[in-house]
Amino acid sequence: MVLIIYGFPASTCTRTVAAVCKEIGLEYKLVLVPFPEVKSAENLARNPFGQVPTIDDDGFELFESRAICKYLAAKYGKHTTLIPTSQDLQEWAIFESAVNFEQHQFDEYARNIAIEKLFTPYVPQQPNEERLTKLFATLESKLEAYDKILSKRKWLAGENITLADLFHLPFAYMLETKVGSDVLQKRPNVARWWNELVGRPSWQAVKDGA
Ligand SMILES: N[C@@H](CCC(=O)N[C@@H](CS)C(=O)NCC(=O)O)C(=O)O
Incomplete structure (x- = not known):
């Protein structure tokens, strides 16, 4: 089925x-x-x-x-690299670490920026500029850490793409295309990672609608 x-x-x-x-x-x-x-x-x-x-x-x-x-x-997806396939505990731990920092160091800020900037007009109220400034400042500092991580690894959990990378797609894409922010292009390793990620045929197929 x-x-x-x-x-x-x-x-x-x-x-x-x-x-x-x-x-x-x-x-x-x-x-x-x-x-x-x-x-x-x-x-x-x-x-x-x-x-x-x-x-x-x-x-x-x-x-x-x-x-x-x-x-x-x-x-x-056993034929993919989306989750670790080995029993190597360290490989799993690095994957879980990346899955966790996506949720707590990226999504937390990118999601709230999108909500503040894009969704409040429907509620209706003006975006809170002070809150937005703080959210962007925090996100920038988080992306500094991303840049360091990505200076050592091709993808967030190692040399192969995993779910940890893919989980960033909707809100990162929204930041760039709807919010009009360049935060993902400012740092060389983040930009290299993001531009490869967003160009994946999987995302291109669903970016405008699942
Ligand atoms: N943590 C949930 C979040 C799901 C979520 O926020 N879905 C949105 C649509 S993208 C929704 O249903 N929002 C309606 C609501 O929360 O009332 C997940 O990852 O599935």
């Missing part, structure tokens, strides 16, 4: 899962849960947090995009 992704095309986390499917070469069917319906009883039954995406893999349902991607890579 074809993998089902419940979500909506523009959803950042839905596009992450879709990009991972493309990396693996795994077919999926997007079952539309429009944004206003994320808190519907039907969606809450699938995801108690009232969010998307959720997958249905032949009757097995799972929510939380990063966990979904790890599950899909482990089950269907």
Whole structure:
């Protein structure tokens, strides 16, 4: 049975899962849960947090995009480098470290910049410029650390691309194309990494909609 992704095309986390499917070469069917319906009883039954995406893999349902991607890579992506395939504990630890710093050192700031800058007009209120300045300053300092890491490794967890790299895609892409920020181009190693990542066919296939 074809993998089902419940979500909506523009959803950042839905596009992450879709990009991972493309990396693996795994077919999926997007079952539309429009944004206003994320808190519907039907969606809450699938995801108690009232969010998307959720997958249905032949009757097995799972929510939380990063966990979904790890599950899909482990089950269907053995021919890829998306998660470590060896039993080498250190390789796993470095991968988990990169997955964790994406979430806590990058997503935390990039997501809030996007929300402040792009989503508040819909609420409606003006972006809080003071908050934005602080978020950008913190993100810049985090990207200094990224540049050091990427001076020693081609990808964030080593010499091969992993989920840790792919998890950056939706919000980094939004920063560059919608917020109009050049933070990803200012540092040589980050720029080299980002430009290769964003050009991947997997992301190009879903960047405008899962
Ligand atoms: N941690 C969740 C976040 C999911 C998330 O924030 N989804 C958004 C769409 S991109 C959503 O459903 N937002 C509606 C809401 O939170 O009410 C994941 O990674 O799957």
